[in-house]
Amino acid sequence: MKWKDFVYQQVIDHCNNSGSRTFSLQEFLRAKLQIFLNFRPDNKHIEAKVRQQLQFLRDDKLISFLDNSGHYTLRGIDLLAPEAEETKTIDLSKEIPEKREYIVETYVRNVAWSKQAKEILGDMCLYNNCTNTFFREDGTRYIEVHHIIPLCRGGEDGIWNLSVLCAHHHKMAHYGDARTKNSIEKLLHNEVRRRI
Ligand SMILES: [Zn+2]
Ligand SMILES: [Zn+2]
Structure with a gap:
């Protein structure tokens, strides 16, 4: 070989x-x-x-x-064996159920890209000028980094495919119906293209 x-x-x-x-x-x-x-x-x-x-x-x-x-x-x-990620998701959800989605994304994500995404895109939700935010103990705003096209659908793990969302709109991007998901995907693509 x-x-x-x-x-x-x-x-x-x-x-x-x-x-x-x-x-x-x-x-x-x-x-x-x-x-x-x-x-x-x-x-x-x-x-x-x-x-x-x-x-x-x-x-x-x-x-x-x-x-x-x-x-x-x-x-x-x-x-990739489909059950490989599935198994991890289930294991993680047992530990911290409310953070399941977040942790799984963090797991597959290059940490350097995630940091860069926050630097370039900021710490406010990109969804329609959303003002939903709160401060953490260390004084920084809480924000979640999200893959616009999910990795499981062939999205890349790079800055051009990352966005920042508040916890609520992040959940919406993952658990909304097809129409909701599509419109968020489009909106995020436009927002990110404008900024990078
Ligand atoms: Zn996400
Ligand atoms: Zn939001």
């Missing part, structure tokens, strides 16, 4: 194990180093080799680079 095909197979396996299609080079190598060493025992530069193969996979549009510091996302979501 070629290096590229082997690395791709391992990426899919890694994402299925972690329940997230976003991963960092560091965690990927940590999880798979022994497997790569077994694959080509004579290779002395595994990290460089894997990094190169990830670039080839990007050129083939099989994965995307989220930044220049080794964060990737697997593009074909159909490659």
Whole structure:
């Protein structure tokens, strides 16, 4: 088997194990180093080799680079076992039910993007000049970061697909009927395009 095909197979396996299609080079190598060493025992530069193969996979549009510091996302979501994320959702909901949605999104999200989303988009809900807000103990406003196109529908885990919403409108974006969801999606797309 070629290096590229082997690395791709391992990426899919890694994402299925972690329940997230976003991963960092560091965690990927940590999880798979022994497997790569077994694959080509004579290779002395595994990290460089894997990094190169990830670039080839990007050129083939099989994965995307989220930044220049080794964060990737697997593009074909159909490659993920559907129950992988499901299981995590259920486990998390047992711990803190009211934060289920939020935590699941945080889990699959690149933290750097989320920070940047708040810096660029601000800390007020983007839904129709909504003024729904409150302050946290540390003096900052509470705001939730939301994927405009959900990851499960092929949305990217990057700044261009992120938005900020208050808790109420965030729930609306997830649990509203089809018409509500569509109109929020459109509205957020326009708002974000205006700002970035
Ligand atoms: Zn959301
Ligand atoms: Zn709102």
